[in-house]
Amino acid sequence: MSVTIKSPADIEKMRIAGRLASEVLDFIEAHVQPGVTTEALDRLCHDYMVEQQGCVPAPLNYAPPGYRPYPKSICSSINHQVCHGVPGPKALKKGDIVNLDITVIKDGYHGDTSRMFQVGATSILAKRLCEVTYECLWLGIAQVRPGARLGDIGHAIQRHAEGCGFSVVREFCGHGIGTKFHEEPQVLHYGRPGTGLELREGMIFTIEPMINAGKAAISELPDGWTIVTKDRSLSAQWEHTILVTADGAEVLTRSAGAPGIPELVADQFTTR
Numbered sequence: 037m038s039v040t041i042k043s044p045a046d047i048e049k050m051r052i053a054g055r056l057a058s059e060v061l062d063f064i065e066a067h068v069q070p071g072v073t074t075e076a077l078d079r080l081c082h083d084y085m086v087e088q089q090g091c092v093p094a095p096l097n098y099a100p101p102g103y104r105p106y107p108k109s110i111c112s113s114i115n116h117q118v119c120h121g122v123p124g125p126k127a128l129k130k131g132d133i134v135n136l137d138i139t140v141i142k143d144g145y146h147g148d149t150s151r152m153f154q155v156g157a158t159s160i161l162a163k164r165l166c167e168v169t170y171e172c173l174w175l176g177i178a179q180v181r182p183g184a185r186l187g188d189i190g191h192a193i194q195r196h197a198e199g200c201g202f203s204v205v206r207e208f209c210g211h212g213i214g215t216k217f218h219e220e221p222q223v224l225h226y227g228r229p230g231t232g233l234e235l236r237e238g239m240i241f242t243i244e245p246m247i248n249a250g251k252a253a254i255s256e257l258p259d260g261w262t263i264v265t266k267d268r269s270l271s272a273q274w275e276h277t278i279l280v281t282a283d284g285a286e287v288l289t290r291s292a293g294a295p296g297i298p299e300l301v302a303d304q305f306t307t308r
């Protein structure tokens with residue numbers, strides 16, 4: 037399978053799926069409070085996707101080769117958990133940071149997006165890590181245009197993360213997305229400018245940097261899904277689904293509650 041170019045009809049469906057995924061995060065935000073379990077957040081999101089949106093939660097029973105079927109409808113990754121955290125009976129507490137990653141299927145098309153949430157007051161380090169990781173996502177988005185290369189995206193992300201004293205997780209990456217959850221290409225969050233696949237109008241992929249406060253190394257928990265930092269340092273992630281347009285990028289996973297473009301990259305979007 038190679039990288040597909042989406043048709044105008046595909047793109048219209050991906051806009052809808054993307055908005056719906058982002059709206060699940062808008063919906064759940066008020067529920068992310070000290071004392072709530074990630075299992076409860078999973079149930080709330082599941083019911084919202086199924087009953088309010090008429091969507092299928094893509095993670096539920098998702099079983100790529102080598103994995104057991106994923107048991108829940110969202111991913112919730114707390115503090116030193118990097119990604120694919122499986123919701124459970126543990127309650128969030130003040131000072132936690134948590135990534136909620138939502139993937140919906142609407143009309144056969146996937147929308148995939150995640151945000152960081154801070155539970156009560158958090159440490160200066162936790163705040164800074166969430167902020168820098170969000171900037172990394174947008175520095176990546178700012179590279180997207182026909183003729184640019186995947187290495188340009190990875191480099192922009194890596195440079196900022198490492199320049200701030202953080203590290204980039206290597207084992208997981210962004211991905212093409214459409215009627216399948218994970219398609220080609222792999223979108224690495226590190227790399228060299230001018231290398232890798234050349235972007236073309238109509239490609240759709242995610243950018244979803246995972247940035248660690250400590251070292252980049254990760255390990256997998258015995259549940260077969262949850263990824264944690266090996267040194268137990270904090271980790272953050274933000275994700276958008278992106279369309280390559282004639283003159284740049286369109287963020288498909290947008291909604292009323294999605295945070296805006298960070299100051300650091302704002303000037304790179306003013307001429308579009």
Ligand code: MF3
Nearest residue numbers: 095098106111120137139148
């Ligand atoms: N949403 C994740 C991503 O961004 C994938 C989660 S797979 C799951 O690619 F099975 F854990 F849900």
Ligand code: CO
Nearest residue numbers: 148242244275
């Ligand atoms: Co993704």
Ligand code: CO
Nearest residue numbers: 137148149275
């Ligand atoms: Co995701």
